[in-house]
Amino acid sequence: MPAKLSVNLNAIAMLRNRRDLPWPDLAHFGRIALAAGASGLTVHPRPDQRHIRFSDLPVLRALIDDEFPEAEFNIEGYPTEEFLALCEAAEPEQVTLVPDDPSQATSDHGWDFAGQQDFLKTVVARLKGKGMRVSLFADGDGDAQAMALAAQTGADRVELYTGPYGGCYDDPERAAKEIDLLGRTADAAIARGLAVNAGHDLTVANLPPLARRIPQLAEVSIGHGLTADALEYGMAETVRRFRHACGQKV
Ligand SMILES: CC(=O)[C@@H](O)[C@H](O)COP(=O)(O)O
Numbered sequence: 236m237p238a239k240l241s242v243n244l245n246a247i248a249m250l251r252n253r254r255d256l257p258w259p260d261l262a263h264f265g266r267i268a269l270a271a272g273a274s275g276l277t278v279h280p281r282p283d284q285r286h287i288r289f290s291d292l293p294v295l296r297a298l299i300d301d302e303f304p305e306a307e308f309n310i311e312g313y314p315t316e317e318f319l320a321l322c323e324a325a326e327p328e329q330v331t332l333v334p335d336d337p338s339q340a341t342s343d344h345g346w347d348f349a350g351q352q353d354f355l356k357t358v359v360a361r362l363k364g365k366g367m368r369v370s371l372f373a374d375g376d377g378d379a380q381a382m383a384l385a386a387q388t389g390a391d392r393v394e395l396y397t398g399p400y401g402g403c404y405d406d407p408e409r410a411a412k413e414i415d416l417l418g419r420t421a422d423a424a425i426a427r428g429l430a431v432n433a434g435h436d437l438t439v440a441n442l443p444p445l446a447r448r449i450p451q452l453a454e455v456s457i458g459h460g461l462t463a464d465a466l467e468y469g470m471a472e473t474v475r476r477f478r479h480a481c482g483q484k485v
């Protein structure tokens with residue numbers, strides 16, 4: 236089965252937050268994404284709310300429940316008490332736990348499954364006890380032992396961190412090495428009974444080779460590259476609309 240696409244709204248939220256105005260409106264763009272066939276919406280609220288605001292969560296939950304009941308809500312983040320309470324209130328179908336520090340610009344590594352084993356076991360059990368699927372952000376470095384430890388936490392899935400692969404956009408040789416490592420990590424995860432998601436810096440160009448190497452890929456969550464493409468493919472029509480608003484003949 237092809238991988239499902241969950242559209243990450245963080246980049247659109249960051250654009251919105253440049254002004255004290257309600258656009259671009261997250262629910263509006265979430266609706267467009269789901270109406271176009273996306274399987275779900277992903278958000279990664281951070282403690283400073285620099286992109287997703289906590290108040291966005293009930294709005295997006297209601298959008299899915301009221302208009303797209305087949306779709307999934309995926310909330311990503313570091314499991315502080317505040318984050319866990321947000322998840323318990325929004326009841327996403329999936330929570331992706333990410334070991335990011337509030338000072339990080341973006342997520343840039345997976346969990347230390349040995350060092351954080353007890354902590355993860357507790358958090359995974361709490362979320363699963365409330366009916367949420369749990370995925371753990373993981374380095375795609377080919378470490379089979381790490382996948383064994385990830386499975387021992389009780390999680391349902393891992394999300395392979397594809398940032399290093401995404402960074403190889405101009406270096407096909409390095410990209411091939413990264414795909415090999417990601418593929419071996421996925422093989423080890425699947426052998427331990429974990430399903431495999433992937434995300435970070437995925438694009439229309441780099442996704443097909445990854446999906447060929449990992450045919451069991453359950454879901455990809457994509458925000459930055461997808462938002463960049465949305466701007467590109469919508470720019471010409473938008474300029475025409477603004478020229479018309481200027482009074483020009485279009
Ligand atoms: C978990 C992860 O990989 C991230 O890609 C993240 O959710 C993206 O969010 P930002 O774009 O806000 O960094």
Ligand SMILES: NCC(=O)COP(=O)(O)O
Nearest residue numbers: 434435436456457458459
């Ligand atoms: N989990 C990864 C994600 O949601 C999106 O990451 P990116 O495409 O914005 O890099």
